[in-house]
Amino acid sequence: MKSLSLEEIQTLNDSEIETSKAIEKILGPSAIKIDNVTVSFKSKNGIYTAIKDISLDIKKGEIVSFIGHSGCGKSTLMNTISGMNTPSHGEVIANGNVVKGPGPDRGIVFQNYSLLPWLTVFQNIYEAVDSSFKNISKKEKIEMVEKNLKMVNLWEHHHKLPGHLSGGMKQRVAIARAFAINPKILLLDEPFGALDALTKSSMHIELLKLWNLDHREKTIVMVTHDIEEAIFLSDRVVVLNNGPASTIKEIVEVNLERPRNKKDIVHDPKYMEIHDKLLNLLIDKFSIADY
Numbered sequence: 569m570k571s572l573s574l575e576e577i578q579t580l581n582d583s584e585i586e587t588s589k590a591i592e593k594i595l596g597p598s599a600i601k602i603d604n605v606t607v608s609f610k611s612k613n614g615i616y617t618a619i620k621d622i623s624l625d626i627k628k629g630e631i632v633s634f635i636g637h638s639g640c641g642k643s644t645l646m647n648t649i650s651g652m653n654t655p656s657h658g659e660v661i662a663n664g665n666v667v668k669g670p671g672p673d674r675g676i677v678f679q680n681y682s683l684l685p686w687l688t689v690f691q692n693i694y695e696a697v698d699s700s701f702k703n704i705s706k707k708e709k710i711e712m713v714e715k716n717l718k719m720v721n722l723w724e725h726h727h728k729l730p731g732h733l734s735g736g737m738k739q740r741v742a743i744a745r746a747f748a749i750n751p752k753i754l755l756l757d758e759p760f761g762a763l764d765a766l767t768k769s770s771m772h773i774e775l776l777k778l779w780n781l782d783h784r785e786k787t788i789v790m791v792t793h794d795i796e797e798a799i800f801l802s803d804r805v806v807v808l809n810n811g812p813a814s815t816i817k818e819i820v821e822v823n824l825e826r827p828r829n830k831k832d833i834v835h836d837p838k839y840m841e842i843h844d845k846l847l848n849l850l851i852d853k854f855s856i857a858d859y
């Protein structure tokens with residue numbers, strides 16, 4: 569079903585508004601509306617169009633992953649939602665507002681943690697809380713930092729510098745920082761890409777734990793290369809075509825019940841079917857016989 573643009577909503581009469589509210593109640597409100605977005609970059613060789621005419625609605629509380637080959641435009645799409653890229657055509661609406669730049673309603677976590685190395689774990693989160701919440705006391709800010717560090721089991725390390733933490737711990741600090749500013753939308757660009765398989769696996773559980781504690785109200789968009797990760801975490805997986813001018817190849821629904829159990833899920837025939845589907849969408853050679 570097509571969502572309405574802000575202009576269309578403004579021209580609705582009362583009964584239409586009631587109807588659209590009723591529909592929204594059933595389908596859930598759109599947290600992110602990507603409307604016909606094209607992003608081109610100027611380079612010395614001319615203009616390079618990374619993504620073209622992409623439209624996608626992401627509902628409040630949904631977890632959606634972008635997957636595709638290297639260079640297909642996943643980060644470009646993500647950066648357009650975050651406001652770090654400006655669309656050459658089309659627009660992104662986040663939480664009802666046209667995205668014009670980065671904002672506190674959209675928290676971002678990158679693969680490289682992006683913690684300030686000269687600040688302690690505590691200070692890294694405090695700085696973010698301090699610049700996002702102007703009207704609360706210092707005591708309340710300290711409590712917010714403590715609560716979020718406890719949620720990722722890192723309170724006892726709050727005095728350490730990032731350089732003295734493991735990769736998984738750094739990523740937990742980055743996630744705690746993103747949750748501390750309490751954005752409605754969490755954007756994760758290959759957040760676990762640099763972690764070993766065991767740490768990655770426990771980070772998936774940590775992330776879902778935080779999402780659950782927040783009543784599954786945060787919308788999470790994630791870039792990943794990892795099919796298993798995408799299935800375990802997501803409600804939908806958006807597969808992108810190769811660039812230039814990448815488009816959406818297919819959207820795969822992950823209709824697996826939550827809470828999901830890492831050990832059991834892989835034996836679920838529905839999981840295997842989704843896994844196969846994604847594999848076939850992403851890979852065309854499965855053995856040396858295919859060359």
Ligand SMILES: Nc1ncnc2c1ncn2[C@@H]1O[C@H](COP(=O)(O)OP(=O)(O)OP(=O)(O)O)[C@@H](O)[C@H]1O
Binds near residue numbers: 609636638642644
């Ligand atoms: N600022 C920029 N200027 C010029 N070209 C860019 C810029 N940002 C991205 N590109 C190009 O756009 C294309 C898509 O890049 P993007 O980083 O979005 O891909 P990706 O799917 O996230 O890749 P990976 O999986 O390797 O991280 C690439 O060809 C890249 O070189």
